[in-house]
Structures are given as C-alpha cells and as structure tokens.
Amino acid sequence: MTAxxxxxxxxxxxxxxxxxxxxxxxxxxxxxxxxxxxxxxFTYLYFKELRIDPGNPHWADRDxxxxxxxxxxxxxxxALALRGFFPQQDLLTLRQIGSHLQGHPNMxxxxxxxxxxxxxxxxxxxxxxxxxxAKYQGKDCRVYALLGDGEIQExxxxxxxxxxxxxxxxxxxxxxxxxxxxxDGAVADVMSPYPIPEKLRAFGxxxxxxxxxxxEQMEDAFAKARQTKGVPFAIVMKTIKGKGVxxxxxxxxxxxxxxxxxxxxxxxxxxxxxxxxxxxx
Numbered sequence: 001m002t003a004x005x006x007x008x009x010x011x012x013x014x015x016x017x018x019x020x021x022x023x024x025x026x027x028x029x030x031x032x033x034x035x036x037x038x039x040x041x042f043t044y045l046y047f048k049e050l051r052i053d054p055g056n057p058h059w060a061d062r063d064x065x066x067x068x069x070x071x072x073x074x075x076x077x078x079a080l081a082l083r084g085f086f087p088q089q090d091l092l093t094l095r096q097i098g099s100h101l102q103g104h105p106n107m108x109x110x111x112x113x114x115x116x117x118x119x120x121x122x123x124x125x126x127x128x129x130x131x132x133x134a135k136y137q138g139k140d141c142r143v144y145a146l147l148g149d150g151e152i153q154e155x156x157x158x159x160x161x162x163x164x165x166x167x168x169x170x171x172x173x174x175x176x177x178x179x180x181x182x183x184d185g186a187v188a189d190v191m192s193p194y195p196i197p198e199k200l201r202a203f204g205x206x207x208x209x210x211x212x213x214x215x216e217q218m219e220d221a222f223a224k225a226r227q228t229k230g231v232p233f234a235i236v237m238k239t240i241k242g243k244g245v246x247x248x249x250x251x252x253x254x255x256x257x258x259x260x261x262x263x264x265x266x267x268x269x270x271x272x273x274x275x276x277x278x279x280x281x
Contacts (some may be wrong), residue, residue: 019078068123
C-alpha cells in the first residue's frame with residue numbers, strides 16, 4: 001500500500017465516521033459505538049477490497065458483504081453513500097418512516113445491501129449459504145461478513161462455522177470486530193468468547209489477528225484470505241468501540257444511544273479535526 005493510498009483510506013474513514021454520527025444524531029436513535037469501531041473496515045471493504053459496481057448494485061458477479069451485526073448499519077450506510085450507492089443526504093433520513101435507511105439493513109430497500117440482518121447470529125449463516133451457492137454456480141465472487149464479538153455468543157454462529165469448514169468455503173471471509181464491549185458491558189463479563197482465534201482454528205479456519213484500525217494490516221490479512229484454499233478464513237480485528245469520538249471510546253454506554261446536539265457538535269468537531277490532520281499529512 002502506498003502512502004497516498006493509506007492517506008486516502010484514512011481520510012475516507014473519517015468521513016464514514018462523520019456520516020454515521022450525522023445519521024444517528026438526526027434519527028435521535030441508533031448504534032454509534034460499533035459503527036465507529038468498524039468504520040475502518042467498512043472503508044477498506046468498499047474502497048479497496050470488494051468487487052462491486054454502485055451503478056449496478058445487483059450485478060450477478062459482484063462480491064457480497066453481509067453485516068451480521070446489523071445494528072451497526074449507520075456505519076455501513078455512510079460507506080455505501082460515499083461509495084455512490086445513494087446520495088449522502090439520505091443519511092439524515094435514518095430510521096424515519098418511508099426512508100430506505102432503517103435501523104437494520106434491508107436488502108429489498110437499500111442499494112448495496114446484500115442481506116437483511118439484525119437478528120444477531122443469523123447473518124453469518126446467510127453468508128455461508130451465499131458462499132456455497134457461488135461454489136455450486138462456478139462463480140469466482142467472494143463473500144464477506146462482519147460479526148460482533150458479543151454476537152458470537154450466539155450458538156447459531158458456531159453451527160455456521162462448522163458448515164463453512166465442512167463445505168470448504170475458501171471463498172468466505174469472516175471478520176470479527178473485537179472491541180470488547182456489548183450493550184450490557186464487557187463481553188468477557190457477559191459471556192466470554194475468548195480465546196477467539198484459537199476457537200476459530202479449532203473449527204477449521206485459517207485466522208489472521210490484526211489491529212482493526214491499521215489499513216496495512218488489513219491489506220495483508222485480506223491478501224492472505226484470498227490466497228487460502230480449501231478452508232474458510234477469519235480475521236479477528238482488535239478495535240476501539242466508539243473510535244474517533246473521545247467521549248464514546250471504550251464506553252459501553254454508547255453502544256445504542258444517539259448524541260444530543262451538544263455531544264453531536266463535539267463529535268463532529270473532533271472528526272473534522274482528524275480529517276484535516278490526515279489531509280495535511
């Protein structure tokens with residue numbers, strides 16, 4: 001990755017975070033914490049990794065992305081808007097009646113959304129099914145899914161992991177956002193999923209462990225995923241919940257709460273300052 005590419009991704013990630021905050025503030029509801037922790041991943045996927053065409057969202061040979069932790073839709077919507085799937089001003093209609101941007105992704109309403117999600121644990125099963133279907137159809141498209149570390153407390157997730165290994169789904173790449181927090185507190189206290197990488201390896205996955213805010217580590221991990229044959233691949237990324245907004249960082253209280261007007265202004269000022277710093281590099 002060149003320095004210029006990294007700079008562009010860092011700047012875009014700031015804009016994704018700003019879009020997520022704008023949407024949640026406008027809706028007066030939503031999930032900012034996990035949207036911000038995954039903002040760098042959304043940026044990398046939609047601006048570097050995925051084979052997609054915003055002008056043809058239903059292109060049959062596109063790569064697929066499933067947001068299994070569907071409540072972090074504000075971050076996904078911000079990336080989709082910036083990538084050109086729909087106007088950025090639509091972000092301000094989040095969760096409004098009649099809007100195509102609801103609290104959880106709806107594949108029937110939102111351009112660029114490949115699977116309706118929100119009931120935790122189910123998205124990874126859908127992603128595994130997509131990957132198997134692509135194998136049967138002889139397509140070379142890849143399927144990606146993002147799960148929360150709290151989400152993997154669900155039993156269905158592990159059934160899907162067994163399925164993915166059994167069918168040798170090497171076209172499937174799972175990403176686990178390990179920000180360490182869920183709505184009720186620390187995942188280690190609620191129902192510990194640790195050690196996550198070791199458990200995934202026991203289920204037959206090749207695994208990469210990365211800093212989820214480091215684009216160079218992401219690039220290396222996704223390259224390894226594409227090169228892996230015969231088994232599915234998982235990326236466990238360590239992240240900071242609420243990344244980019246000082247008062248939200250590592251604070252479980254911001255899992256599912258919208259900022260008020262004053263908090264919104266502070267968040268946007270901080271993110272604008274980060275963007276200006278990146279652009280000045």
